[in-house]
Amino acid sequence: MNASSAFFNLGQSRSIREASRLHPHVTIMLIADDTHVLGHPEEVIVAIKSIRTLYSRIGLTQLRYLPSTAGLEVGGTPVGHYDFVTESANKCVDKICYLH
């Protein structure tokens, strides 16, 4: 089955509401299939473990390993270490300027 983004978010909504209820001290933000958890480290880690458990009940069991880089992309926007942000921006500029 291939769910559209809207249907996907509907399907995950109850899991996220439950996670939000269980972990009121973190902020959970969703962009399509990406789930972002903002808070203090120990609370974020526990919340992510809860989300992983809740997601597994709706079929989202395989979470991809993210390498140990100095940042992450939030909706395509690089966030993190200076080098990570700059490198991402340079790649984007290269793509726009030289590949098109």
Added chain:
Amino acid sequence: MISSLFFLMALLLLLMALRHWFLLLRSSLVIDEHPWSCGPLVTFSRTKGEFNDNLLALLSNSPPGAVPFPTLASVTPPDDLIGPTQDDFGGDDVVGILQASIPPTNHIIKPLAVIFSTVISSKLATPPKAPVSPILVIRESALISTVNIHRPRLNTKAHLMLTTTEIVAHLICNHVEADPSLVVGKVDCKNAFNAIHMEPILDVIRDELPILLPFAELLLSMAPIYTVPSTITIELKAPLCTL
């Protein structure tokens, strides 16, 4: 006939008012400059690529204020860490990354990343002796990244239209920059749109949007009959029905 004309004129006026309101809203959302921009006027860390070559040429003719940012070592072996050692994290892997704002002549190695095993270490509850920037990677579940963020300063006015995605990105940036104790974790699901079960989606629609239920069932209940073999090259923009 007259009433129809009157109705059309009213509709036209309404559309013009809406357009005017939209333009006003749009102009109010334009940001003149990144509120979190910092660092030197022109900075870069890339050492290869065509863009880098052009930037080097640009910098050679640039005003004195524009200086290239030094290339930083990416990862420092755990043994060289100053501050928390591997033992402080219960034997889990620790990698350090140089802090970008520190000149290369005065290297202070600051551990920024901690890789945890499948079981989260309780060491987090008791902070290590030296400060650690909480960029954390939890194996097989999420990446947590934050703090000491140095964004390249834009030397032109940055006009940003805030979209929903950008709002989330800016929100996260602003929070983690304002409060170094915060981190953000990202849960990335593999093949999420295909992996999610149909029942939870239909359950929500059944309870909260029942009018959409027949439509949702129609869309979600049947898998595609035809699949494209990997040996066929698909031309982009070609209609799928020709397959």
